[in-house]
Amino acid sequence: MKGFLLSFRSEFYKTRKTLGFWGSIILPLAITLLAFTAIYVKSNSFANKPGMMLWIQFSMISLGSMGTLLLPIYTIFVAYSVNNIEHKADTWKTLFSLPISRWAVYGAKYAYAFFLLAMCMSLFTLLNIGFGNLLGVIKPELKFGEYHMEKELAQVFFKLLLSALGILSIQFLLSLLWSDFLKPMGLGFIATVTGVILATNNWEYAYLFPYAQPMAAIKSMIKNQRGPADKFEINVFTQDVYVSLIVAVVVFFVGYYIVQKRSVK
Amino acid sequence: MVIRTQGLSFSFGNQQVVRSLSLEVPAGSIYGFLGPNGAGKTTTIKMLLNLLQAGEGSIQIFDKDLQSNRIEILKQIGSLIEQPAIYQHLTGKENLLNRAMLLQVGEKRVNDMLNLVQLTAAANKKAGQYSLGMKQRLGIALALLNDPKLLVLDEPTNGLDPNGIIEIHELMMRVVKEGKTVFVSSHLLSEVEKMATHVGIINNGKLMFQGTIQDLQNINQPHIYIETDNSADAANLLKRNHIDITEVENDYLLTPFVSKQQIGDINNLLVQNGITVFGINKQHKDLERLFLDITKSN
Numbered sequence: 001m002k003g004f005l006l007s008f009r010s011e012f013y014k015t016r017k018t019l020g021f022w023g024s025i026i027l028p029l030a031i032t033l034l035a036f037t038a039i040y041v042k043s044n045s046f047a048n049k050p051g052m053m054l055w056i057q058f059s060m061i062s063l064g065s066m067g068t069l070l071l072p073i074y075t076i077f078v079a080y081s082v083n084n085i086e087h088k089a090d091t092w093k094t095l096f097s098l099p100i101s102r103w104a105v106y107g108a109k110y111a112y113a114f115f116l117l118a119m120c121m122s123l124f125t126l127l128n129i130g131f132g133n134l135l136g137v138i139k140p141e142l143k144f145g146e147y148h149m150e151k152e153l154a155q156v157f158f159k160l161l162l163s164a165l166g167i168l169s170i171q172f173l174l175s176l177l178w179s180d181f182l183k184p185m186g187l188g189f190i191a192t193v194t195g196v197i198l199a200t201n202n203w204e205y206a207y208l209f210p211y212a213q214p215m216a217a218i219k220s221m222i223k224n225q226r227g228p229a230d231k232f233e234i235n236v237f238t239q240d241v242y243v244s245l246i247v248a249v250v251v252f253f254v255g256y257y258i259v260q261k262r263s264v265k
Numbered sequence: 266m267v268i269r270t271q272g273l274s275f276s277f278g279n280q281q282v283v284r285s286l287s288l289e290v291p292a293g294s295i296y297g298f299l300g301p302n303g304a305g306k307t308t309t310i311k312m313l314l315n316l317l318q319a320g321e322g323s324i325q326i327f328d329k330d331l332q333s334n335r336i337e338i339l340k341q342i343g344s345l346i347e348q349p350a351i352y353q354h355l356t357g358k359e360n361l362l363n364r365a366m367l368l369q370v371g372e373k374r375v376n377d378m379l380n381l382v383q384l385t386a387a388a389n390k391k392a393g394q395y396s397l398g399m400k401q402r403l404g405i406a407l408a409l410l411n412d413p414k415l416l417v418l419d420e421p422t423n424g425l426d427p428n429g430i431i432e433i434h435e436l437m438m439r440v441v442k443e444g445k446t447v448f449v450s451s452h453l454l455s456e457v458e459k460m461a462t463h464v465g466i467i468n469n470g471k472l473m474f475q476g477t478i479q480d481l482q483n484i485n486q487p488h489i490y491i492e493t494d495n496s497a498d499a500a501n502l503l504k505r506n507h508i509d510i511t512e513v514e515n516d517y518l519l520t521p522f523v524s525k526q527q528i529g530d531i532n533n534l535l536v537q538n539g540i541t542v543f544g545i546n547k548q549h550k551d552l553e554r555l556f557l558d559i560t561k562s563n
Contacts, residue, residue, distance in 0.1 A: 006367050013363050014352060091350040094407070097314040098367055099340040264316040 003100035007108030008115075011082065015112075020081025024120035027074060028062070032127035035061035036135060043139045051147030058135070058144075059128050059153055066124070066160060067218035068196060072211055075117060075164045076188035079171035080181070082113045087179035096264045106259050110252060113172055114165070121161040125154045155234040156221055163217035163240060166210030166247035173255040177262075207240035210247050216240035266328070267292045267415050267446045268313065273322035275308055275470075282308050284470040285322070290448055290463065295441055297457030298450040300467035301560055306450040307347060309467070310419050313448075314344055326415070343413035345421055349404025353393030357384050357403050360392055361410060368411045378406040382436065398429035405436060416440055418449045422456060434460055454556040468560040485555050487522040489531065492544040499540050506534060522547050 015021040039046060039058055046054060066074075086092050095105050129150050136144030167188070174184040188211075195211030199219070206212040207220075220238040268290035275283040283305045290296045300306050311317040313324060315335050324331040326338045351360055361375040379385045382402035387395065392403060401421060408416060418437075422430045437447050438460055451457050457464070464481055466474040474481065488511065493499045500513045503520060508531065512519040520531070528545060535542050550558075 006369070010363055010367050013359075013366060014355065017354060085352065089350055089352045090348060091352065093311070093314075093316055093346050094344075094350040094364075096316055097339060097342070097344055097346075099336045099411075100367065101336065261318075263318070264311070 001104075003104035004108050004111075007100060007105050008112055011108060011112035014085055015082065018081065018085065020078065020085070021116065023074070023077065023081070024116045025123060027070070028120055028123040028127050031062050031065060031070075032124065032131050035059075035128075036131040039135055039142070040139065043135075043142055047141040048143070051143045051145070052149070054142060054144055055132060055147055055149050055153075058132050059149075059156075062124055062128055063156060063160070063218060067214050069192065071160060071164050071214040072167055072192040072195065073189070074120065075167045076171045076185060076192070078113050078116050079168055080175045080184055082109055082116070083172070083175040084179075084181070092264050102260060103256065106256050110169075110172055110255075113168060117164060117168060118161055121157040125157045128153055152232070152234050155236050156218075159217050159221060159234065159236045159238075159241060160214055162236070163213040163244045166213055166244035166251070169248040169251035169255065170210060173251055173258070176255065176259070207238075208243055210244060213240045213244045217244075266290060267294075267326065268296075268448065269325045269328075270313075271323050271325075273309070273312060273324065274320045275305075275312060275317060276320055282470050283312070286467070286470070286472050287475075288465055288472070289475065290446065292446055293441065293444060294462045295437060295447045295449065295457070295460050296463045296465065297454070297461035298448060298465050298467065299454055299457065299556060300450075300452065302452050304452075304467045304560070305470040306452075306467060307419055308470075310344075310346060310417055310448075310450060313417060314342065314346070315339070316346075340411065341414040342417060343408035343411060343415070344417040344419075345401075345404045345408045346417075346419045347423075349400050349407070351392045351395075351400055351403060351407075353391065355392060356389050357392050357395065357399075358388040360403060361406060364407050364410055370410055374410060374412075378410055381409070381439075382406040383432075398425050398432070401425060401429065401433065402436075405433070409440070414445055416445055416447045418447065420450055420452070422451070430456075454553050466556060466559050473559045481555070485549055488519045488548050488550065489522050489528055490517060490519060490544070490546055490548045491531065491535070491542065492517045493535060494541040494543070499535055502535065502538050502540065503531065519548075 035058055038061065046057070086095060096102060098105070132144045135142050171184060171188050174187060178184050191211040195206070195209055195213070196215060198206040198209055199212040199215035207216045217238070217240050220240060221234055223233040223235040266289050268288055270286055270288045273283060273286040273288070274281065286309060298306055298309070308317060312319045313326070313331075315331055327341060329338060331338055352363070355363065358375065358379060361378060362372065365372065365375050376385070379388050382405055384399060384402055384406065387399060392400065395403065405418070405421065408418070422433050425433065437449065441447055449457060458478065461478055463477055464474065465472060491499065496513050496515060496518050500510050500518050503510060508520055510518055510520055528547065532542055532545050
């Protein structure tokens, strides 16, 4: 456990000045800021709309862009950046000759990639809530204050995070095995486009394909219910999320098995 | 013995790169692990660090089996394999601090190491901007960070200028004075002959020689160096008189040394047959040529 914690700290220390780390802060900041600006500039057309509608329209800018293309691509990038730092510096051999178990080194690297993704999603949640409320304060005609959906937002972004874990495990393994940029990124990009096509065409088994799961997660987020129109519930654990989690766990262990057997160059 | 391997073998697919290697590295030695490029040196070193799984054979380090005591053994080893592994976007000091964090070593040790490899002035410069020599020195500082009992260096002077090479040599001598063992690979005997106490010579994955530098000198048989006006005629004449010739060049020939008397006899023989002798004396081959002979004989 100590080796794992030391390795995790070292991952942060190594990446704290790289785009891999800052990307998980810049991406949510840029998109929510864009959403904030869009609503602020066009505040007239949103004036006096019901609070719930405002929140949905505002947060859908983040959710829509992340759910379709950005989340899979960003996940691919995170998986690439945490491994590429070792490929570039030729440091796999030193990492695996440290007096730390291979399991701790591998596990900490994966956990760090997960941490970056989780940080990104948490920031999306916080910034959406923060900017939404800020809009309500500086433009009182926008009735953001009338409705609260903090819990629902947190649930949706959590659901998105879980739906991306299948991609994370697959891409993590690809980026670990291949030192170049093109192979893992190219494959990931093709798979993402395929996933988007499958999910937008409502193919019934799209939920089984990891790269389609973020989009499937957005589609399956609202629980079917016959209640009052101003209330809705988020369904976090849907089929696509379960499949994503299963793929993530299986590929993670397969990856470790490969790392254990593989020669370190 | 600090390192003892028995019957160590390794194959990449069908190609066997290390064949039944039995190394013995005594404590406190500088062991020069020599061989031409592609002889299997790096593969052997990677097996010693458990980066490659040995196909056959056993590895004992500090008298313990490597497989079952991996972490305990690696705690006492510092290594530099091929090019130094350095994060270019971090400064030299940050590279050391990162490793110190993983090895749970304090910042004072980091500063000491920077001082030892004379990088204190460049400590806060990005490692990507370091010269090759500075990178190599940083690599050695990284290897020494955990105060290892055994230092494994793979071609540490590759690509360095003469000054850089001297600096690395001095560092190694300093380390051994502190009671550590150094296992250093090279493709040049001249690189290590002045400081190594022990030598292992490997070619095509096989150990061709292992022993002290003195043992290596001892197998270096002396020769008679003969310079005449016509090497070819001289060589033919000696052959007809049942004297072995080991080498014939345009301006000299070599024959194994037997006794002083034999030098006089050869001289007489040549002169009596009308060959002018410019010079004749007893010589040792230099070790570099001996090394080449050993690696060629395989």
